[in-house]
Amino acid sequence: MADLQIVGQQLAELLKRQNADYIEAHLEESQYSSISYRGKQLESISKTTSVGGNVRALVKGGWGFVSFNDLNGLEEKVALAVKQARFVGKETSQFYESKPIVANVEAKIKENPALIPLSEKKQLLDEYNEAIWSTSGIQTSNLGYGDSHKKTIFLNAGGSFITQERADVTIRAVAVAAKDGDVQQAGLSEGSRDDFRPIRKLHKDIQQLAQRAVKMLTAPTLKGGEYTVVLDPILAGVFVHEAFGHLSESDFVYENAQLKEIMTLGKVFGGPQLNIIDSASRQRLRGSFEYDDEGTPSTKTYLIREGKLTGRLHSLETAAKMREKPTGNARAINYRHPPIVRMTNTYIVPGESSFEDMITDIKEGVYCKNWYGGQTSMEMFTFSSGETFRIRNGKIAEMVRPVMLSGNVFNTLMNIDAIGDDLNMNQGGGCSKGGQSSLPVSNGSPHIRIQKCLVGGK
Amino acid sequence: MEEILALAKKVAEEAEVYMVSSEETPVQFESNRLKNIQYKQSQSVALRIIKNGKTGYATATSMDNPQKLVDDAVATAESGTKVEFQFPSAKIFPKVDIFDAAVEKVSLEKMTELGEELISQVTKYSPEVICEGGVTKGTYTLNIINTRGGQAGFRQSVFGLGIEVQRIRGTDMLFVGDHQSSCHPILTTDEIVKTTIRQLELAKNIAKVTSKPMSVIFAPDGVTSSLVLPLIPAFNGKTVLEGASPISNKLGEMVFDINLTISDNPLVPYNTGSRPCDDEAVPCQVTPLITKGVVSNFLYDLQTAARAKTKSTGNGQRQGGLPSPSPHAFVITSGNVSFDDMVKSIDDGIIVEQLLGAGQGNMLGGDFSGNVLLGFKIEKGEIVGRVKDTMISGNIYQLLKNIAAIGNDAKWVGGFMSTPSICCANVSVASR
Numbered sequence: 001m002a003d004l005q006i007v008g009q010q011l012a013e014l015l016k017r018q019n020a021d022y023i024e025a026h027l028e029e030s031q032y033s034s035i036s037y038r039g040k041q042l043e044s045i046s047k048t049t050s051v052g053g054n055v056r057a058l059v060k061g062g063w064g065f066v067s068f069n070d071l072n073g074l075e076e077k078v079a080l081a082v083k084q085a086r087f088v089g090k091e092t093s094q095f096y097e098s099k100p101i102v103a104n105v106e107a108k109i110k111e112n113p114a115l116i117p118l119s120e121k122k123q124l125l126d127e128y129n130e131a132i133w134s135t136s137g138i139q140t141s142n143l144g145y146g147d148s149h150k151k152t153i154f155l156n157a158g159g160s161f162i163t164q165e166r167a168d169v170t171i172r173a174v175a176v177a178a179k180d181g182d183v184q185q186a187g188l189s190e191g192s193r194d195d196f197r198p199i200r201k202l203h204k205d206i207q208q209l210a211q212r213a214v215k216m217l218t219a220p221t222l223k224g225g226e227y228t229v230v231l232d233p234i235l236a237g238v239f240v241h242e243a244f245g246h247l248s249e250s251d252f253v254y255e256n257a258q259l260k261e262i263m264t265l266g267k268v269f270g271g272p273q274l275n276i277i278d279s280a281s282r283q284r285l286r287g288s289f290e291y292d293d294e295g296t297p298s299t300k301t302y303l304i305r306e307g308k309l310t311g312r313l314h315s316l317e318t319a320a321k322m323r324e325k326p327t328g329n330a331r332a333i334n335y336r337h338p339p340i341v342r343m344t345n346t347y348i349v350p351g352e353s354s355f356e357d358m359i360t361d362i363k364e365g366v367y368c369k370n371w372y373g374g375q376t377s378m379e380m381f382t383f384s385s386g387e388t389f390r391i392r393n394g395k396i397a398e399m400v401r402p403v404m405l406s407g408n409v410f411n412t413l414m415n416i417d418a419i420g421d422d423l424n425m426n427q428g429g430g431c432s433k434g435g436q437s438s439l440p441v442s443n444g445s446p447h448i449r450i451q452k453c454l455v456g457g458k
Numbered sequence: 459m460e461e462i463l464a465l466a467k468k469v470a471e472e473a474e475v476y477m478v479s480s481e482e483t484p485v486q487f488e489s490n491r492l493k494n495i496q497y498k499q500s501q502s503v504a505l506r507i508i509k510n511g512k513t514g515y516a517t518a519t520s521m522d523n524p525q526k527l528v529d530d531a532v533a534t535a536e537s538g539t540k541v542e543f544q545f546p547s548a549k550i551f552p553k554v555d556i557f558d559a560a561v562e563k564v565s566l567e568k569m570t571e572l573g574e575e576l577i578s579q580v581t582k583y584s585p586e587v588i589c590e591g592g593v594t595k596g597t598y599t600l601n602i603i604n605t606r607g608g609q610a611g612f613r614q615s616v617f618g619l620g621i622e623v624q625r626i627r628g629t630d631m632l633f634v635g636d637h638q639s640s641c642h643p644i645l646t647t648d649e650i651v652k653t654t655i656r657q658l659e660l661a662k663n664i665a666k667v668t669s670k671p672m673s674v675i676f677a678p679d680g681v682t683s684s685l686v687l688p689l690i691p692a693f694n695g696k697t698v699l700e701g702a703s704p705i706s707n708k709l710g711e712m713v714f715d716i717n718l719t720i721s722d723n724p725l726v727p728y729n730t731g732s733r734p735c736d737d738e739a740v741p742c743q744v745t746p747l748i749t750k751g752v753v754s755n756f757l758y759d760l761q762t763a764a765r766a767k768t769k770s771t772g773n774g775q776r777q778g779g780l781p782s783p784s785p786h787a788f789v790i791t792s793g794n795v796s797f798d799d800m801v802k803s804i805d806d807g808i809i810v811e812q813l814l815g816a817g818q819g820n821m822l823g824g825d826f827s828g829n830v831l832l833g834f835k836i837e838k839g840e841i842v843g844r845v846k847d848t849m850i851s852g853n854i855y856q857l858l859k860n861i862a863a864i865g866n867d868a869k870w871v872g873g874f875m876s877t878p879s880i881c882c883a884n885v886s887v888a889s890r
Contacts, residue, residue, distance in 0.1 A: 033534075034779065039700045042539045044780040046515040047530040052500070063494035069501050069519040084495040087566060122537045140700035176702045176822060181855075183704055183823035224851060224888030225669055255489035256588055258626040336498060373818030379631040380847075382815030382829045404815055404827040406849050410629045454890050456827040456849040 004029055007053070007071055008153045008161065014078045015055075015157040020085060021093035022058040023078075024156035026293065028335045030148055031114060035121055037129055037143040045118060052335040055081040058095055058317075062088025067336045096316040096326050098296060100159035105290045107165040110195040113147035114167065121145060124200065131207040132175045137214035139178035145171045147196070152293075160295045167194050168286070168440055170428070173206050177213040184216035184401070187372065187386060189428030191286050191440065198427070212387060215399060222388065222400045224457035228365035229405065229450045230358055233424035235371050235385055236445030240348050241431070242374040242381040243409055244269070244276060245443070248303045248311075249329070249433075250318035251341040252378060260322075267309045270413040273351050276304040278313060280328060280344035286427050287344035287441040294339055296328035303346075304413075315341050333436040340434055348445035351419030358418045358449045365391035366455060371429070372402060382406045404456040412450060420446030459603055462505055462524045467605055469532055470507035470514070474545050474604035476737065476776070477503045482596035482616075485569045490577050490589050492570055505531045506780070512538035515780055543764035545604040551734040551741045555727045556641045561595050561615035564643045569593040572647060576621045579651040584658050587625045594618040595643070602739040610739035616730050619644045623654055625661075632661050632844065633812070634832060639873045641728040657811070657832065665835035665843030667889040673807030673862065674850060674885040675800055675836075678869045680810035681877045684828065686788060688821045688854050689720070693747050695758040695773075695783045697822070699766050704824055704855055708753045715861040716751040717793060722773065724786035730873030731787030738774040738781050745771045747788075757783040790877040793864025800863050800881050802839040808887065809834040809841070810850060827851040848889040857882045 004027050011025045032048040054067040055078050064084025066077045113121075125143050132141040147169045154162045174187040186209045192198040231239055246252070253259045280289050280298035289298055294316050301311045314322070315330035318341060330339035359367070370386030384404040390397040423446045430438025459475045466473035479501035486494050504517040505527050514535025518527050570593075577589045594617070601611040620637030634657035636650045676684055697703040705713055724732050724742040735741055738760055746754045758766065759774030759781045774781030801809070813828035833845040865879035 036779075038696055042537075044513070044515060045534040045538055046517065046779055047534055048516070048778075049518040049520075049526065049530070051520050062492065065494060065496040066498075067496070068499045070499060080497060084497065084566075088492050088495055090492075118534065119537050140697075140702040176700075178702060178704075181704050183702060183820070185820055185822055224849060224886055226890055256624075256626075258588075262626070262629055336500060338494075338496070373815070375815045375818070377631070377633055377814055377831050379629065380814055380829050380831060382818065382849075384815065384818040384827070402819065404819055404849070404851070406815065406829040406847075408847055452890070454829075454847065454849060454888060456851040456886075456888055458851065458886050 004151065004153060008155055011074060012155050012161060014075055015155065018057065018078060018082050018157065020057040020059050020082050022095045023055070023082065024154065024294070025053060025055045026332070026335050027053040027153040028150065030150040032146065032148040033118065034144070034146040035118070035125055036145070037125060037141065039140045040129065040133060045122070054335045056338050057081040057085040058093050059085035060089025061091035061093050062086070064088065065338045094317065094320040096320040098316065098326065101162055101291065101295055102160065103162045103291065105164040107167055107194050109167050111197050112167060113169045113196040114149045116196060127203060128173060128206045131203050132173070132210040135207065135210035135214060137177050137179070137217070138175055138210055139183070140176045142174040154291065154293060154295050156295065162291050162295050164289065164291060169196055169199050171199055171202070173209060175210040175213040177217050179217050182217060184213055186213035186216065191427040193284055193286050193288065216401055219399045219401050222366065222403055222455060222457040224455060226452045227455050228362050229453040229455065230365065230367045230391065231448050231450065232369040233422060233445050233447060234426045235368050235383065236348060236448045237426045237443035238371040238374045238383045238429065240276060240445055241343065241346050241443040242376045242383050243407060243412060244303065245278065245343045245346045246376045247378050247409055248278070248313050249341040249343070250312045250314050250322060253312065254318040254321045263309060263312065265309055268307055269304055269309055270307040270416055272306045273419050274304055274307045274413065274416060275302065275349035276346070277302055277349060278343055278346045282345050285345045285425055285442040292328040292330045292339070293332045294330040296326045296330065298328045298344070301327045313341050313343065315339060331439060333439050337436050340436065342433065342439055343431060343441050345425065345442045347423065347425065347443060348419065348448065350421050350423040350446040353418045353420050355420060355422070355447050358420060358447060359391050359396065360394040362391045363393060366403070367391050367396055368403065368405065379409055380406065381409065406454045406456065412453065415451040415453065416448050417451055418449035420448065422446045459601065462503070462527060463603055463605060465524050465528045466505055466507050466531065469528065470509040472508040472545055472605045474506045474602065474738070475503065477501070477601045478599065480596060480598045482594060484592060484594040485566065485573060487573045487577060487589065487591035490581060492573065495566065503527065504776070507531045507535055508541045509535040511541055513541050514538050543760040545606045546608040546739050547606045548608055549739070549741050551610060552725055552743070554725045554732050554734050556612065556614040556732050558615050558642045558728065561617050561641070561643050562597060564595055569595065572619060572645070576647045576650060579647060580621065580623055580654050583655045584625065587623050589621055589623050591621045592618065604739065608739045610735040612734050614733065615641050617641070617643045619647070619650065621650055621654060623658070625658065634658055634661065637872065639730045641730060660834050660841055661844040663843035664846050667808065667835060667845055667848050667887060669888045671884040672887050673804045673881060673883050675807065675809045675879055675881045677809055677811045677879050678871050678877045679812055681880050682871045682875050683813045683816035684810065684826045685854050685858065685880065686875060686877070687817050688824045688826060690785060691822050693756050693785070695756045695762040695766055698756045699762060702822060705753050711753055712751045713753050713855070714748050714751040714858045717861060717864050718748055718751050718858060719791035720748040721746045721789050722757060722785045722787065723789045726787065729787060729870065733786065736772045736774045737776045740770045740772045740774060742772040742786065757785060759783045787873065788875045790868070792866050792868040792878045794866050795863040797865050797867050797879050800865060800879060801836055801841060803863070804836045805838055807836045808845050809836065824854040826854065848887060851886045857885065
């Protein structure tokens with residue numbers, strides 16, 4: 001197999017000769033292994049090796065992009081990207097000019113998943129499956145494990161040449177309980193960056209998950225409507241990602257005069273206790289990195305400070321067009337896609353309320369824990385819980401079936417009236433945008449309370 | 459491919475080599491103008507072996523190192539799944555036309571022109587909107603060979619055309635749009651423009667919705683995201699075998715409304731969901747799933763069929779890993795009620811075009827819930843405006859048991875689903 005470094009150097013020479021306003025390339029090699037179970041049976045074990053790259057060119061504001069697995073004929077590929085860009089471009093290119101960076105970032109791997117034998121991983125999953133099946137009332141289970149090791153090279157005509165490496169591990173467990181044609185399920189997702197160890201100690205969580213699925217069969221369904229809702233750190237993390245995070249991605253905003261007006265810096269989105277940050281420079285989380293896919297060093301960006309919009313996430317193009325500083329948020333899921341503006345590790349900064357303070361004066365409300373998913377259309381968003389309880393007279397009361405919550409960014413953030421002191425980052429999520437799924441991100445929050453939150457139900 | 463198969467045969471009892479390659483040219487528009495053109499080349503080879511009665515599986519993007527692929531497959535076979543099936547021998551495949559050489563010949567100029575035409579028609583109707591559009595052409599090639607003499611392959615052309623339109627007034631955001639795909643080039647924008655403008659027209663005003671159960675018309679896109687998503691795992695032979703599908707033991711029973719008929723049909727000429735064989739060289743077929751309300755079949759791949767002591771329905775599909783049962787193209791039979799008559803029959807209800815958050819939640823149990831991203835209010839038989847800040851929830855096994863009306867307006871949604879509008883009474887609606 002061709003050495004990626006050498007291919008990178010050949011590409012660097014080719015890029016310098018091109019007549020484009022900006023031109024960059026990515027190369028990537030990765031190994032991936034996965035194990036899955038359905039029910040008590042092993043479903044599959046597989047190993048995947050992937051090599052590929054791309055070239056992206058900018059001419060007069062127009063972009064060309066060529067992606068490939070075949071590393072031969074690089075000259076034609078580079079030329080094609082430039083030709084496409086020239087076909088598109090009819091304006092003036094605006095692109096933030098950054099200083100060239102040459103770097104080699106090695107992953108600081110604690111326990112390398114790639115070096116653990118398949119049989120040992122399988123043994124662990126057998127234990128997890130056993131934890132599910134030891135609960136009576138379980139109809140079936142689903143386990144999906146995957147680990148990847150990835151090396152990427154970013155280079156551009158300006159002389160940047162950045163090699164980065166990372167390892168990722170993810171696990172998803174689902175327990176399904178069924179009775180009389182009624183089916184309920186409970187799930188858990190965990191992820192880790194450069195370290196297998198967090199994946200090793202999920203026995204108790206997985207057992208609880210199975211018990212939860214069975215309990216849901218007898219749980220009542222909540223009536224739909226507006227409720228005072230308390231979210232646990234995990235679901236509140238999904239909430240901040242969907243409710244506000246996506247709206248702060250500048251590629252939605254930079255060429256849209258109306259959205260720009262809505263997203264004017266200084267605009268009030270929430271109460272003075274609300275602070276939201278996106279930071280890839282927080283160490284060792286799933287969304288962390290040194291350099292983004294345009295070679296920009298990672299930063300920490302205050303999106304909301306004391307309730308006011310103070311920042312947004314940028315690529316080099318959106319930063320230049322909005323005359324703001326780049327934030328290092330241009331990311332691509334792999335070499336098949338160009339980098340676009342993405343979140344990294346997004347979280348609500350902890351406040352001062354304890355969980356008890358938060359629920360004590362709620363006469364009738366809902367406590368939602370864990371997550372199932374979330375989606376946004378910028379103004380409207382939905383997110384769904386994995387576990388839900390009623391709150392009555394200041395106390396957590398009976399379990400109800402999981403719910404979907406929905407909100408409107410312009411009033412739901414304003415309705416957050418209590419922020420807890422117990423920040424927790426959820427590593428089990430991934431993010432989808434523009435056909436690029438699922439990108440490693442993390443999100444987190446302390447417990448939060450939202451007044452008048454719309455909940456779907458019977 | 460033959461080289462890999464030969465190498466694998468040396469170390470394993472049986473082997474299968476699967477190879478796909480694709481070329482795709484997306485032309486993308488942002489903020490009402492051409493923004494970028496891409497060319498994506500990709501290929502992948504997968505080796506499945508049977509060694510000591512167990513499955514081994516490895517994939518790679520490069521054919522450069524067949525030995526590594528074989529070694530990886532052997533490594534996974536050590537702890538692999540017990541094999542209960544045989545690879546298919548040589549078969550006769552149904553003839554289905556899915557390649558049109560004209561797709562590749564559509565020039566970048568023509569693709570750009572189509573995108574610009576879409577945008578200019580919509581912005582002519584409503585100058586305040588911002589459009590994103592895409593015109594894509596591509597070719598997809600698949601080849602499979604196995605050690606039992608089985609072999610299959612096809613080449614498919616794909617053309618796609620679509621627009622997403624954003625209208626922002628103050629902090630109110632509206633999203634409309636439409637998309638078409640075919641194995642033929644789509645050289646007219648009329649239908650997409652018509653649908654999009656109609657949606658903009660209907661969304662002029664915002665109508666008030668009160669929280670209560672009411673009649674809901676699911677337009678074809680709404681049927682897909684709300685009602686049909688939960689049916690996909692329910693008809694998956696694996697879920698059925700595990701007893702986790704609510705219809706696991708309901709084969710031959712009337713579970714749905716007598717007017718509901720659904721089949722998996724991969725044999726519609728030039729539909730992007732069509733193909734002659736599945737991803738393990740089994741011939742594709744039309745499989746009736748619900749016949750006049752009766753559960754009539756489930757979907758199987760080779761391994762699941764062997765475990766369930768039945769035959770593969772040609773639904774073994776790979777999403778990066780080993781084959782698993784998955785529908786090619788759900789086709790819901792049209793009814794006889796026109797969309798307009800459906801609307802006229804409703805005193806107080808809503809139309810759901812797009813649902814945000816579909817697929818989150820207990821899909822397996824048939825539950826769906828979501829925020830109505832695009833929908834309209836019906837009062838006294840007339841559409842009075844757009845719905846906002848509104849959620850609908852329900853369970854498809856309850857709703858599809860008693861359907862109020864099935865439309866005569868079947869349309870393809872993204873190549874994998876053809877459905878008419880479906881009207882259900884008493885759907886839970888929550889609004890603020």
